[in-house]
Amino acid sequence: MTSASWPKTLEIPPDARRQWAILREALAVSEPPCASDAELWHSRNADDIEAASDACHGCHAFTACDSYATNANEATGVWAGRDRAAKQSKGKTA
């Protein structure tokens, strides 16, 4: 997978379009770790989440990714080292 095609199915919320453009520029420089193993970044396995998070901390696009994911309210997967689904599940009751 190339950075130009990553991610393929994302819908960009209007409030996060500027941050998405900045992230796309960063991703065009070189492929981020998540581009070659999207399943790891969307796994719900604790070891996988930790591995994805660790890899994010070595990513050149970390700051742009965090800004985009925060502004877009991403609620699935690991973005910039943070499990974005965790905060969603904390508010749910069984």
Ligand code: SF4
């Ligand atoms: S910080 Fe993590 S989720 Fe964001 S582009 Fe880099 S590897 Fe992917």
